[in-house]
Amino acid sequence: MTKTINPILKQVLELGPTLAFFLIYLRIKDDTYTFAGTDYSGFIVAALVFVPILLVAMTILWVLTGKLSRMQVFTAFMVIFFGGLTAYFNDERFFKMKTTIVYGAMAGLLGIGLLRGQSYLQFVMEEFLPMQRAGWMIFTKRLAFIFVVLAIANEIIWRTQSTETWVKLETFAFPAVLFLFLWVQIIGLQKYLIEDPQQSKD
Structure with a gap:
């Protein structure tokens, strides 16, 4: 069942993750992080952090509205898939x-x-x-x-x-x-x- 939520909250949930990625990147863009003996740039770390932020926002949106658009689901899949490739190949x-x-x-x-x-x-x-x-x-x-x-x-x-x-x-x-x-x-x-x-x- 589709539910109606505050349009401002809806925009925050839809656009917030991308803005969060931008702010995180600006904060750590010049840093290097080492995990399991591998060095990762600030960009890659920001990209990986973006994945759970997006999933949490989408989950909240789904709980509050009762639905997700095909485009939102497709975008989430692409972010997870390419985020995984980015981490795996460190590229x-x-x-x-x-x-x-x-x-x-x-x-x-x-x-x-x-x-x-x-x-x-x-x-x-x-x-x-x-x-x-x-x-x-x-x-x-x-x-x-x-x-x-x-x-x-x-x-x-x-x-x-x-x-x-x-x-x-x-x-x-x-x-x-x-x-x-x-x-x-x-x-x-x-x-x-x-x-x-x-x-x-x-």
């Missing part, structure tokens, strides 16, 4: 590649739907944003495109810039770009919005 590149794969996977899924003449985005968001099918197809194409752009941008940034620059852009720039993009699209697609949700299936 921060795995954690940085996670962002590319998440954005790439989202673009791929939306693209598969488009090739089949469907909008998977409509399937996920229709309850919250009733819109005509034509609007959903346009929205889906554009969102798939921005996911591809962000995936490529992440690859370029982590391969050419410092870890600190990547962390800052990952924490603030990428989410801001995506939020601004979604806001612009919703405003631009106003003519496709409908009052009767049943019409969005036509």
